[in-house]
Amino acid sequence: MVRADGEVLAPLALKGRRSRGIGGGGIRSGGGGAPASEGGTVGFVQALMIPNVLGYSLAFGFFKFINYAMFFWLPFFLSLHFDAQSANVISSLYSVGMMPGGIVVGFVSDLYDGRRACVIATFMCVLAPLLWFFAQYSDTMNPILLLFLLGVMGILVGGPNNIITSAVAADLAEHPSIGGNTRSLGTVTGIINGSGSITAALGLMVIGPLQALGGWTAVWYFLIACVVAGTALMGPKIYKELTQHEKA
Numbered sequence: 001m002v003r004a005d006g007e008v009l010a011p012l013a014l015k016g017r018r019s020r021g022i023g024g025g026g027i028r029s030g031g032g033g034a035p036a037s038e039g040g041t042v043g044f045v046q047a048l049m050i051p052n053v054l055g056y057s058l059a060f061g062f063f064k065f066i067n068y069a070m071f072f073w074l075p076f077f078l079s080l081h082f083d084a085q086s087a088n089v090i091s092s093l094y095s096v097g098m099m100p101g102g103i104v105v106g107f108v109s110d111l112y113d114g115r116r117a118c119v120i121a122t123f124m125c126v127l128a129p130l131l132w133f134f135a136q137y138s139d140t141m142n143p144i145l146l147l148f149l150l151g152v153m154g155i156l157v158g159g160p161n162n163i164i165t166s167a168v169a170a171d172l173a174e175h176p177s178i179g180g181n182t183r184s185l186g187t188v189t190g191i192i193n194g195s196g197s198i199t200a201a202l203g204l205m206v207i208g209p210l211q212a213l214g215g216w217t218a219v220w221y222f223l224i225a226c227v228v229a230g231t232a233l234m235g236p237k238i239y240k241e242l243t244q245h246e247k248a
Contacts, residue, residue: 047188055233056168057192061199062230063120063164066127066223067157068200070094073207074150077216081139093147097154105159116167117237120160124231127156128224135220167237168192 048054074094078087109119130153138146169189203226211219 044191047191050172050188052236053172053188053192055236056172057195058199059230059233060164060168060192060196061203062226062233063157063161064196065200065203066226066230067098067161068204069207069219069223070153070157072204073219077138080216090147090150093150094154097151098158099154101155101158102162104155105163108159109163115241116163117234117241120164120167120234121231121238123156123160124227127153128227130156131220131224131227135217135224138216138220164234165189165193 048057071094074091075087078090081087082090105119105123108122109116112118112122130149134141134149141149169185172185172188206222207219210222
């Protein structure tokens with residue numbers, strides 16, 4: 001390439017100048033402001049200090065625990081009423097219900113104008129009385145009704161688990177400490193997912209002793225408490241979505 005004064009620039013030199021211009025903050029947003037997307041990430045402690053991150057982590061943990069509890073303990077519960085082979089086949093209906101759960105929750109999210117936290121709250125409000133119904137009548141429930149309700153529970157649990165991460169990410173992306181930095185947002189989202197898995201794992205350790213002490217009725221009520229706690233922890237996001245919708 002030839003400059004205006006006639007000096008020939010070698011391709012490597014030109015490439016180096018371009019690299020220094022980009023890496024040195026040559027591309028900025030809004031003329032002289034901070035870089036549009038910084039390369040650093042937030043640390044674990046810094047991420048936890050961002051408002052609502054800890055609450056979202058616990059909420060995701062409660063919802064994931066409900067999913068894990070149903071997935072791992074449902075065959076054992078059904079084996080009390082059916083033979084082992086039938087119990088495994090019947091429990092698979094819960095997993096089958098989770099597959100359309102993402103589609104159903106996406107359709108409902110469109111009806112809610114993309115207010116994902118409100119969608120999660122709606123699904124949990126339906127799931128809680130369904131778990132209470134199991135606590136009261138699971139031992140005497142008609143098998144056909146049991147099959148149907150297991151599929152419904154798969155939809156109610158699987159759907160929110162598919163969208164909670166995106167709902168949280170959309171909220172945290174607006175926080176000043178994230179500032180649109182995709183790497184930092186990915187770090188925070190990963191922390192929420194990882195912390196949720198820890199909470200779910202700890203919860204699974206409680207089911208065995210709880211079932212031994214209070215039977216399966218106590219387990220179902222424990223799951224109801226987790227539904228209520230997880231939904232309450234999503235309260236700030238739900239309130240924000242409702243107020244923004246009213247202003248719009």
